[in-house]
Amino acid sequence: MVAEVWPGVDPSWSRFVDVPSTSLPDPAGSSHRWHLLDNADELAARGAKPAGTLLCVHGNPTWSYLWRTLLAAASVADRPWRVVAVDQLDMGFSARTGVFRRLEDRITDLGDLTAELGITGPVVTVGHDWGGVISLGWATRHRSQLAAVVLNNTAVHPAGFAVPAPLQLALHPGVHQWGTTTTAAFLRVTHALAHPALAKDVRAAFMAPYRTAARRQGVGNFVADIPAGESHPSWGTLAEVADSIRTLDVPALLLWGPKDPVFSDRYLRDLMDRLPQADVHRFEGAGHLLPEDRDVATPIFSWVEKNADRDGDRADDRAGRHPAAPADRADWGLAHDQPGTACGFRPMLAALDERRTDSAAAVVDMAPLGAVRSTGPRTLSWAQLAERVDQLASGLDSIGVKAGDRVSLLVPPGIELTSLIYASLRLGAVIVVADAGLGAAGMSRAIKGAGPAYLIGIERALLGARLYGWPGIRISAAPLGAVRRRLLGVAHTVPELLSAGRDAQRTGSVDPGISNGAGVSIDPRVPSGPIPASGTSAPTVRPIDPDADAAVLFTSGSTGPAKGVVYTHRQLSAMRDTLKNTYNLQPGTSLVAGFAPFALLGPALGATSVTPDMDVTAPATLTAAALADAAAAVQATTVFASPAALVNVLATASVLTLAQRQSLAQVQLLLSAGAPIPEPLLSRVQKLVPAASLHTPYGMTEALPVTDISLEEIRAAGPGNGVCVGTPVPGALVAISAIRPDGSVAAEPSTSPGITGEILVSAAHVKDRYDRLWITQDHSVSIPGWHRTGDVGHLDDAGRLWVEGRLSHILATAAGVRTPVAAEQLAETVDGVGRAAVVGVGPAGAQAAVAIIETVPAASTPALASPKLAGEVRTAVVAGTAAGAGTAAGAGTAAGSAARAGTPGSAAAAAYPGAGMDLAAVLIIPSMPTDIRHNSKIDRTALAAWATTALSGGKMRRP
């Protein structure tokens, strides 16, 4: 027992053990005293039999203190694990051996310790920093005991990468002794890497075993043992560990803090390559001292329970990478022969292959990339598009792009992006589509998180790649001069790829190992064999594994960092088929692609698509004239747009010529996607496209679309608690998991009307998983068979879904759980009020409801609303939300006219029986904080934080 108090450590965990050494530098018969944090006694006292042992190995210059949260969490678990967190020899409070211990010795030391402790198994190794390598060394040499490996910010590569710059400095002879041992500089610098900064007492605890230079000798030796080159004595062992982990057949979990100046994302990617079975979670914003920055204990034990608990109930329940359909979809009234399921996989390129001799227009750019404005539209026929895709695929193949490689495409929607997408898919490469709608910082995080092997971009994107250090071999979409090329670090250009592809096709030198040299499709309906296409030889076609990754798309990141969402080929195809079936999109359909995600699908649908002259990532740049011209170019029957785009179209409609109006009059279907659209706005759009059926799908990056509603159906639904988004699209199931009064969600999917809860989706086109976000993924599939959307809503008697807001935006008031959307819509009915957001301030369960509004005209500074305005808003909300609308518990939540007619709400818990939502305050702000992509999703989480400060008497800054 060490006679010091360390915050977060139960003194009973601290113990010493004398361990006979078999390490080579020690004389025979040596023994060393180790210090451990070990909860064995605590578990024994409780009479609990551990499921196994977590063997936790710290790095340099920390000690077992780093793992205190694991000990704390293990000890209170229902099915506890023993946690043994070691202080390595010469480190922490373990013995100072006086011998320079190298990597090989440290792995041996750890084996000596586990032998002495009699640890048999199952063992989960947990390592951080250079402790990761040592833990893996132990793992590869104790395979029979090993159940799983867990790693935090570490590296094992001996080759391929240089030693990170900060460590090079630490290794420099002029710096090393002084920086690591003589002074505590290395310790202090390491401790300073925490986000947020370590508390003073925690910092002191980390420093406790290293207070004198003599006690820091191990810190210096550790740094000196980093194998900077092949001549280093520890090189061999490191190489051995790095190679042999490839043969580990146990589950692996990699938890990573990306803001690590030493163990950056590239070491994560290296580990993922060596441990392809690994579940990965990147904690955006966290850094090197990940166990200090974030709660790693909860996810580690949750993962261990699912992956490494050999005897536990859930031993075989592997974290649900594939959101399975409900056990029996027939129970949910759904036939098995839905689109996109195993029986009918049709590759994304099938339509393009079928039409490879067709001279009809396939894709049209109204404002071609890199062209002078006056050059006019650019059109590719199906034959030309197929040829271009094939050439690009061959070109990408020639520079080494392999199946499974991630290719980041930073090119605006249009012919160029479409060609690159289908060329990548043809190769089995995984497209990474991070659009400018995420904002510069969001895009940077997204690309770094996805870690593409290749990055294809316009010049602006390449500049970003250079500035922010985005990973991937850089390929320019356009030709580049030698100077810029060097400056931007560009390896290839798209014109070069096309030319290489042409050459390869002409000479037939396409890598025969990858290409079968023939237009083979695994779909029997597509003719196979060589197809002559515009005088070139056969295209490069690889058989596609339907269940391999196809694409990484990103959520809009309106609350927190954008999340990568992975789709397989099967799921992407299912998305295409769902759109096709929902909206009857046939070959021969011609569509205006004014909404980015759908712009990609034209060639897959066999539909002619035109990209209007707009910045598709800035929806509000679409003018009525640009829309009409695009429609005229392809005699469009279908328009895909976003609400923001439609607002601008209406605002610019007065300048339309008769011819332009006539083009729009041909449109038969208009989809407004991306965000809800108010009925009055849609009605005005209807006047512009009189022949069109107006539809708004509801969905999300993880599942698109989920439901659909037409303008007529919106009118029929009338007002209610939330936004009516219609009924599920063919092949999709929607269920509701009720919210409990404390705000938590019950794991009981239901389709009963009138229950407010989290919206669940099951469909073949739901995402495969979140990318490198294991915790997020695990949560999203935690109700078996369903994807948890994080949205809140209810179903009505007619089976229609009403969206009431985000789960994270619900108000847990003393009067029960309330959803914000209905109250917001009511507030917006007050004269002089623009957009409104209703948030809760205060602790969950006792929150006060606060309305935050934009005024018309906009206010210049945030302020308390005048008593008159506050009164009007309060009256509108109280009256409208009375009798049940806006409440989440109990009966009477069925929205719409029934609720309006006076069905009693959850009055029992209300402040005043039968009363509606009581707004504590009404605050005015100049404008709502919204996401960049849609300019419509209000960041209520940020608003709630702002309102909390403003209403607690703090300064009223801008939100």
Place this chain on the structure above:
Amino acid sequence: MSQTRTVLVTGASGLLGRAVAQLLIDKGYALRTFQRRPPGLQTESGPAEFVQGSVTDGEAVTRAVAGVDAVIHLAAKVSFTGDWSDFAATNIEGTRGLLAAAKAIGVRDFVFVSSPSVAHFGASIVGASAGPADPDRARGNYARSKATAELLALAEDSPAFRVTAIRPHIVWGPGDTQLVERVVERARSGRLPVLDHGAALIDTIYIDNAASAIVRGLERMDHAHGQALVVTNGQPRPVGELITGICAAAGAGSPTWSVPGWLARGAGSVIERAWSLAGKRGWVRDEPPMTRFLAEQLTTAHWFDQRHTREVLDWEPAVSVDEGLQRLGAHYHA
């Protein structure tokens, strides 16, 4: 009620004491009041029984408690300023004497009317429940003395002598001299500033709700004894909006000038000290226009989680803030 209980209300000449006494009469309790002035309360059978005297007078206290079943103790020295010895004598020693006398003659239930300020230490209170009273940290002589008295009272709680502490937070209504009259009087003379932006969210309780909560404390003694319960309307409002609402109801102009909160807090300290000195010399009798305590109250959020209170008391406030303001308006325009 099979047998009419006799309840002693102390401090029934004040706004809240009077409302409590009236409610007890309305609910059919036998009432006795105890205060320094005749309260002028009427029952169906004539003037309500009362004992005239001070809680610091032991003999008067003994007379007051004689033969009663329960005590609701509201009598207190309430002021933002004043000497500690005055607060201690009335609020601490007066409570101690009353507790002893009541216990001695076999009173069963004792409701101590307290104040949330006994557990308010200057920081904002955002949706919190009632914390323990702490005389060492409470701000100002009033809060400190009430904190000590509350601890004394709750320490006496036992199955034979049940004690609860009810803490109404900022009571207002027609006839209120503590908040409403001051606000209105200052607004009329143009001396009422809004501190900061007036957005600090505060809980209040309309007079009728406060009275009913206190009586519920007695009626629900089975559940409430041994506890301190904050009672509010459960409708926090920005302080600026409340003050404007009160001014509007009274027909006084709204505050038009704004003072930064830090300045008011600083100035409050200075004014408080100057007022105290001037008071000792007999130059002033009024309360100071601003005290540090008041400035803090007006610039920091303090609103409460009422779920536990409502469950224990099985009580809902009957008059909303808006309804209360309407009644206030009717009172001023009558």
